[in-house]
């Protein structure tokens with residue numbers, strides 16, 4: 231991923247798309263054809279495939295990653311969590327990723343360990359991964375130690391802070407920051423954020439990283455995570471789960487149309503397009519990326535990408551543009 235980003239010209243924009251493995255074979259068939267359409271029409275720089283906490287989707291995540299990487303030839307990033315799951319699952323996932331030609335891992339902690347009692351070493355079976363993996367940084371270090379530079383590693387960040395079972399009261403980016411620095415210093419190559427709607431909070435967050443005294447984030451890609459609005463109820467549910475705040479003005483626009491699904495989608499596309507345009511303008515990075523949580527859906531993200539001119543030209547279009555350039559006025 232970072233090689234592809236670095237090969238882009240200065241000032242270029244790029245985007246990535248997230249997909250999760252469907253539960254049924256019918257779902258897989260539907261998603262495969264949608265992915266084929268989307269990859270041809272939208273041309274993402276890369277795609278990511280989620281991993282169920284505790285390894286609950288291990289087989290299906292690898293199956294979907296195989297479709298993306300092998301069948302569709304997409305640069306694929308496999309999400310991988312490390313707590314609450316046997317270490318052999320981590321080893322298998324990394325080995326299989328390598329066999330499939332996948333070069334990118336998003337190294338995550340996943341859900342917090344079930345209880346303090348379970349964290350007591352005496353209670354753990356000999357081979358339990360919880361002995362080795364408590365935080366995402368443990369996985370970053372593990373991958374680097376075992377695979378050297380083979381994998382490009384991404385890590386998660388939270389513009390509005392992170393809270394979970396172990397620290398339900400915390401929702402503070404400043405508390406997370408030292409740990410994010412450590413993840414990058416341990417070998418992470420890029421940072422990808424939780425979804426958000428407060429662009430000002432994102433601006434502040436990215437600035438705090440770029441100017442951090444450690445220098446850890448000076449040049450590393452920081453990719454904001456955006457979730458296209460598919461419906462009023464999905465939006466309310468996902469913002470509650472992720473603790474993303476909905477700015478009052480945005481909520482007013484959506485509240486006004488909440489009973490009309492089509493209008494919610496339309497207003498949602500406008501909102502996301504405005505967010506992308508805002509972030510583009512604030513950008514200090516030489517290449518600006520955007521990551522979209524697609525929820526495996528096609529339309530909303532396609533409209534946003536079109537509106538914001540994020541879809542790269544096909545090779546044929548590039549050639550045609552080059553011809554226009556040399557035969558255009560003035561020659």
Ligand code: FAD
Nearest residue numbers: 280281283309338339340365366386392406409422423424
């Ligand atoms: P960490 O970096 O370990 O941080 C977790 C929390 O612990 C933070 O609050 C941090 O401040 C704190 N912390 C870190 N290190 C220490 C330390 N040494 N001492 C004390 N506190 C510490 N989950 C899934 O299950 N599957 C997925 O596919 C998935 N994809 C995701 C993709 C993105 C882009 C993001 C942003 C999240 C994703 N998640 C996924 C959710 C993620 O697993 C959870 O948010 C999890 O609770 C935290 O993971 P992390 O990698 O940020 O953990």
